[in-house]
Amino acid sequence: MNSQNQIVLSLGSNIGNRLEAIELCISSIHNEIATVVKVSNVYETPAWGFQSEPFFNCAIVIHTTKSPQKILTQILKLEKQLGRVRGKQEGYQARTIDIDIISLNEDLVETENLQIPHNQMQNRMFVLLPMQDLSLNWIHPKFKKSISELIQACKDESECKLVKKLVSPIEKLKLQNFNYIAIEGNIGAGKTTLATKIAEDCNAKLVLERFADNPFLPKFYKDQNRYAFPLEMSFLADRYQQLTDDLAQFDLFKDFIVADYHIFKSLIFAKVTLHEDEFRLYKTMFDIIHKEMPKPDLYVYLYQNTERLLANIKKRGRNYEQEIPAEYLEKINRGYLDYIKTQTDLNVLVVDISDLDFIKKQNDYIYLLGEINNRLN
Template sequence: MKSQHQVVLSLGSNQGNRLQILEQCVALLHQEVGTVIKISAVFETPAWGFESESFFNCALLLHTGATPLRVLQQILKIEKRLGRTRNAAIGYQARSIDIDIIAFDEEIVTTDKLQIPHPLLQERKFVLLPFQELQLDWQHPIFKKNIPELIAETRDTSTCEIVGKISAPLSTIPLDQFNYIAFEGNIGAGKTTLTHKIAEDFNAKMVLERFADNPFLPKFYKDQNRYAFPLEMSFLADRYQQLTDDLAQFDLFKDFVVADYHIFKSLIFAKITLAEDEYRLYRNLFTIIYKEMPKPDLYVYLYQNTNRLLQNIKKRGRGYEQNIKADYLEKINTGYLDYIKSQQDLNVLIIDVSDLDFVKNQSDYLFILEEIQKKIQ
């Protein structure tokens, strides 16, 4: 299941330096609205519906967690910043920038302010041809036809010629140079959410810890002394099995593997939860397993302070987590940091996300990507 929406936007400009304005628009959309994943070539097309200078047009695919109306509000602000003033009473007119929501997943939206899919999509080659270049598995939810079919049937005979190209912002972050990236962090740090976003934005195979299927977890939070050892053993067995299977199975359609945990977390948690004699036995078993496990090419630790962790845990509302104490979380953070310090051959990046919200704030998500990019460089 996708954690983000796939939004197709159509961009057009026929005033000023048209290509430069489109480039500025793409940058603002990426910084403020959502992650720009793909951009079509730039087409030069005649003005549609009125006499004016020709347009430069392109289409782009954007990932966002926002609603359609929220996206509309954001793009109207960007249009205004780039010199566009909308006036429905005047009708079609020359403009520095025009941003239209063409598709939002395969949803149908009909309100006074917004119609999705765009009602004139099938009549405009300057929208259809760039849309086709995005190579999406998309079907018009009303007409039940894909983009090539709509192009074949359109009555628009206007000329659309490719005149340029705009680079997608993510092309500068070569995560696919890695085979395996692990995101780690304390309980409530946001590692699973970030793993989802990275996997969707960078076409990666996603490996998520199956904690929800562990029958000992709710019991452990009620009686730690009794259930700590079976809990840690069951986690170790499941993590070993999952990582062994998923990292061994190459996916031709994905560029790399991204996981929301690394198996060494088993030893970190076990050291906190187990009695001394149980931990010695556990560590011996873990050492045998750990030698056989592939190590991540990049290990990203998301640090959050304890107060923020407690807020996140409360917010996500898992009943068995609500009694987790601050000192328990602090011990886990210490365990992770001690582990990181001891690893000389592990490619580690620590990012403090205590003051970030990379779900609601696109700029916070881009900050994390920039930190990863710096590490790569």
């Protein structure tokens, strides 16, 4: 998964129920466009650049892999859906909702229809004050100034009255009440992508399996009988070492831990790949190690049908995975589901994602977050 962009949007409304319009806009962006991870206070400010009713303004931070051009297209569409009517007359106008892209990471974007950072942000206190609430370590790429420095230099003397403190949709989920979440799934199910996105969006420490460094993996896919046992033993040792280290190291700046695997996957794969006598020896070693491993507060299994798994494997293009047979994936799926049935003392969430696309469809991702959050109850 590509690292997500951090985009700041400025929201404003001065027609009708302004607070309701702001809150509906935030909810719509979160559910349909991109994940809203931070929300500023709402301020009442006078209309800027024209005579009209005062505005309610706030700023939000969104995470997304979409391009700024794609975001612009989607927020213009959302403005129209929320009742904004753009008149033909020139200049500023009253509006039910206004959404502006203020910043994209610390990048400069200059196109015919898009300038980032917004070319007027440094002159508008109703943009700078809400952005300061977001507590971003952000420097303007052109002026080389922080938000606090831009505020000090701003000549806008408009009064900004605090109206209400809002909570972001991510904060409302309370995922930080978990200490450790393990996300599992078959090869190509999307567990690493989901774990990475949750970690970025919810301020979690991310633990990713180090499969790419295993020298036996490419050899195993070419000759399973010869390399299955050394592969599974090396995976077991590496998973034990990594989880022991990462789960023991508390991060003061993160709210919880999310991993894209659980140690028990070692036994599931070994049962499929090893001969009976090898598996007995392997299980003896596994049982010794497993006793020492902490259990996750939530174990999420992403189920995908074999057709989707094969398509995902082909799409991500790892050469050594391209010859994986369908029956192998089916055995792994059965192994996981059989394991889950036996875990009466483990908090397990099984989600069938065969018809979901949480990478491209924001509402599918929000659905998954909701399912995870429901386990808190």
